[in-house]
Each structure stands twice: as C-alpha cells, then as structure tokens.
Amino acid sequence: MSLTSVTIPRPKLWKSLQHYSKERLRADIIAGIVVGIVALPLAIAFGIASGVSPTIGMVTAIIGGFMVSFFGGCSVQIGGPTGAFIVIVYNIIAQYGLTGLAVATAMAGLILILMGVFRLGTVIKFIPYPIVVGFTAGIALTIFTTQVNDFLGLGLRDLPGQFLPKWGMLLTNLGLIDPVTLVTGLVSLLVIVLTPRISKKLPGALLAIILVSAAAALLSHFTGWFHVETIGERFGDMPTDLPVPHGFTLNMATINMLLPSAFTIAVLGAIESLLSATVADGVTGSRTDSNTELIGQGLANLTVPFFGGIPVTGAIARTMTNITNGGRTPVAGIVHALVLLLIYLFAMPLINYVPMACLAAVLMVVAYNMSGWRTVVGIFHAPKSDISVLVVTFLLTVIFDLTIAIEIGLLLAVVLFLRRVMENTEIKAYSGQLDVNDGDDVGTHEMLDVARGVSVYEIDGPFFFGIATKFDEMMRSTMHTKPRVRIIRMRKVAFVDATALHNLELLIRSSQKEGIHVVLSGVKPGVRSSLEHAGIDRLIGADHICDHITKAVLMANRIAEAPEKV
Secondary structure: OOHHHOOOOOOHHHHHHHHOOHHHHHHHHHHHHHHHHHHHHHHHHHHHHOOOOHHHHHHHHHHHHHHHHHHOOOOOOOEEOOHHHHHHHHHHHHHHHHHHHHHHHHHHHHHHHHHHHOOOHHHHOOOOHHHHHHHHHHHHHHHHHHHHHHHHOOOOOOOOOOHHHHHHHHHHOHHHOOHHHHHHHHHHHHHHHHHHHHOOOOOHHHHHHHHHHHHHHHHHHHOOOOOOOEHHHHHOOOOOOOOOOOOOOOOHHHHHHHHHHHHHHHHHHHHHHHHHHHHHHHHHOOOOOHHHHHHHHHHHHHHHHHHOOOOOEEOHHHHHHHHHOOOOOHHHHHHHHHHHHHHHHHOHHHHHHOEHHHHHHHHHHHHHHHHOHHHHHHHOOOOHHHHHHHHHHHHHHHHOOHHHHHHHHHHHHHHHHHHHHHHHOEEEEEOOEEEOOOOOOOOOOOEEEOOOOEEEEEEEOOEOHHHHHHHHHHHHHOHHHOOOEEEEEOOOOOOEOHHHHHHHHHHHHHHHHOOOEEEEEOOOHHHHHHHHHOOHHHHHOHHHEOOOHHHHHHHHHHHHHOOOOO
16 A cells, blocks of 8 residues: 555644744634633533533543644634434443443544545545435434423433333323423523524523523522422532543454444544534635544544543534634634633532533524424425435434434435436447447537447446446347447446456357457546456457447448358
C-alpha cells in the first residue's frame, strides 16, 4: 500500500495558529464561553437520557469536546454527546452494562480512526439521504418517548425497552399523572419555546433550567404541597472531582458480541460529524478535511471510555452557535470545553436542584428539532424507492434498534440503487446499419454498413454482476440466429466486475465452439486492463479488442465476408 492511499492527519488547530491574532482570540473566547453555557444543559440531559449520570454527560462533553477541537479537521466543529446516540447507548447499557458501553465506544473510536486513515471520509458523505432522515426521525420519536414518564410525573420504574410495550405501559398509567410535575414540564417547555422570540442569543434550555429550578426550590421550601423530583433526588449529590482513568477487559468473545454496536456508533458518529462539518463549511466558507475529522472523532471516542464517558460526535446545534457568536478556529471549541470544566469543578452541586421534568422538556424540544418532519414530508414527493428506504429505516429504528435499522437500511438502499441502475442500463442490438454517434450529444451521424452475419450488441452503462446476468439472458435469447461475428460495443462501460468477466469468458468460449468470432469495441483503458488481467485478450486475441467501433466493424465485415473454412 502506498503512502498516498492513507491520510496523514493535519488538525485544523495547527494551521489556525500559524496566522493567529488578538482579535481572533477575543472572538474565539467569547464564542467558546457562549457555546459552553449552551452545551451545559444538553450534556446533562443527554447523559441522563442515555442511562448514565449527569456527571458522565459532562465528562464526555469536556474530554470529547476538547479532543474533537484539538485533533479534528473542521475549524468550528463542537463535539460532545448528542441526541443521536441516546437510543443506541441506552440499549447497550441495558444489554451489556457500562463496561460493554466502554468497549463498544473504544472499538467505534478505532473504526473511525481507520475510516479516516484509509480515506473513507468522502464515502461516508454518500450514504443515501433517506436513510439519514429515516433513522434521525426514528431516534427523535424514541427520545420523545423516553421523556414522557418524567414529563408527566408518572413515577414508573423498569419501563420496557421496546417502543410498543413502553407506550402500552405509559398509556395504561396515564391516571398517575402528577399535576405539579406536569406544570413544571409545561412551564419549562414554554420558556424554551418563547426564549428565541425574545432573543435568539439567549440559550432557551439553560434559561429554563435556571428559572424553573430556582422557582421549584423556592416553592418547595416555602410551601408544604409543592414537590417535584430533581436530579439530586434520583442520582444523589453530584461529585466535583474528575474521574480517574480506568481500563477494561477485552477478549474476542466481547469484541464479537459488541462489534455490531461499535460499527453502528462509528457510522452514526461519522455521518453526524461530517454532516455538521458540511453545514458549517457552507456558512463559513471554510473547507473541512473529512478524513482528519474522522481521525479526531475516533481519538475522542477512543479516549472518553477510559473516563467512563459515552460516545462523542460533532453537534450541529452547538457548532452553529459557535459560528453565529464569532468562533472561527478550533480554539473556540477548546474554550467551550474549559468552560464546562470550570462549571464541573465549581458549580456541579447546583445541578442537584434541576427538576427531572425540566430536563424532559429540554429533550422533547431536542427530539422535535431532530425529527425534521418537514424534510420527511418533502421526501414523500421523491421516487417510491427513496420513500421505501425512509419508511423501513424509520420503522426499524423505532420498533427494533438502530443497529438493525442502519444495516438493513443500507442493504435496501443498495438493492434499490442496483435495480435502478439495471433498469436504466440498456443492452441494444444492431444489424444492417449502425450509427457511430447513436446516443451521443452529437449533431452529425456517421453510418457504418454491417455485413450479413455480423451482430452488434451495445452495453449502455456499467458492466457488473446485475447487468452481466441481464446481458447473458439477452445473448441466450438470440443464440438461434448464429452469426459469424458478434461485436460487443463497450464505449459506455466504465468498469467491469468479476461476474461480468466470468460471463464474458463463458460467452466467448461457447461462441468459439460454434465457430463464432467475438470482437470487443470501444474498450476504455481501465476496462482493457481488467480484461487483460482476466486473460480475455489471450482468449480472443489482442487484435479483437478494439478502441473504436469503426475498427471493430471493418474487422467483423472482413471475417464475415471471407469464405468459411471447410
């Protein structure tokens, strides 16, 4: 493998510091402080919703956010825990515990690093949009579902993990709604929704947490009837010491068991981080190094499990907040991590007073924003195959889990894509006369006379396993004509695969047994190289592989008009 086939990481931070200034530093510090404040409630909420403690959400945002900015390939990316991981993290913890989550996250980090090293950053961007929309909408609905219990104050414990049984249990227990908790959640929701109408720079989630937590604490202190469950009541007092790094045991059985989950985390993290970076590039005019960004994301995910953290990826909302507040280099992301660290060390005990219903409201708004329902409606005007991929991915995400949804969604998208390619790839047959420029955007027509006994077939598109079978079926249906020469025109064949080469070899051998010559025309250099590696040139003769149809027809006519050997 050559060095050019792998990526040498070039973090944006290093380049940014080469021409840094006091003005840029001032802007980055201001943006970093704002983003750190905005990220605070989200880190806590995502941690709790994922099935871990608020401190783990904070630790993930601090360490992961720092490493994404320090090692990543995007100038303005803000990393941390996101809503997209809630479902998969919750399910991993339920099945394999916190140790299983640590192993899966570390493995996902290694996968991301390898993706970046082997230049798969650009490939990830081509995952079909309906899949991304489908599982994002499915995740949003699942997150919303997980917050209904705390928002309504039902007080249910040991809720089923599956979507349908969970809703069944919620609906049958609606009589347990706690009015005080419901009002707390509704007021929080109102503050979050109305804040942007007052000022777009004020973080609605943080404002809701401060106001509602203060009001709930005062009412609880001065009245005997007001009580709503808080973070402190559910999780105990929040520690203020940073966790000490710890290891975990790895063996092949654990790796095999958790590899699908690790792959899901890696793919989901790659998609979300590169999507966030693409959006950021569109706003700032910068250019993200996709492969270096994946390496940075991989290093972050490889590190956070040793501190008990959950998966990390680029966060679109926090990244856009960074941009709108003037952040233009990774220094802003590093400042955001330091702000969260200071809050963790000196203000963590205040988190104990935050009502669970308030956090539920924050996550419900996150779920609504994630759902992208307008995009979903728009895709329903797209081709039926895209609608099918979206619906299947959405239902699998909601009813089963994200791992199955991504795997089957990708498989379905590939199958539907191949079918579309096969439907649009024509195999044409000519005899008598042939227009050299047929199918090209050329005004002139150059006609070639094709002698009797010469059949011309053209493959209009890539020659891979699906088309190879289609071509084979067409050739079999015309075997009864038995010409003296078969020309296979390949001017529009960009590549061939092993199945196509095998079928072509069988066709040539069966034709030769019947005394029929095979001539290949319009063969591109890359395709010719594949034919030579497969020994096709030796089978039919190198002179029977022509670079233009005119040469192929002249050769075929000469063979057809020559007397047959007795």
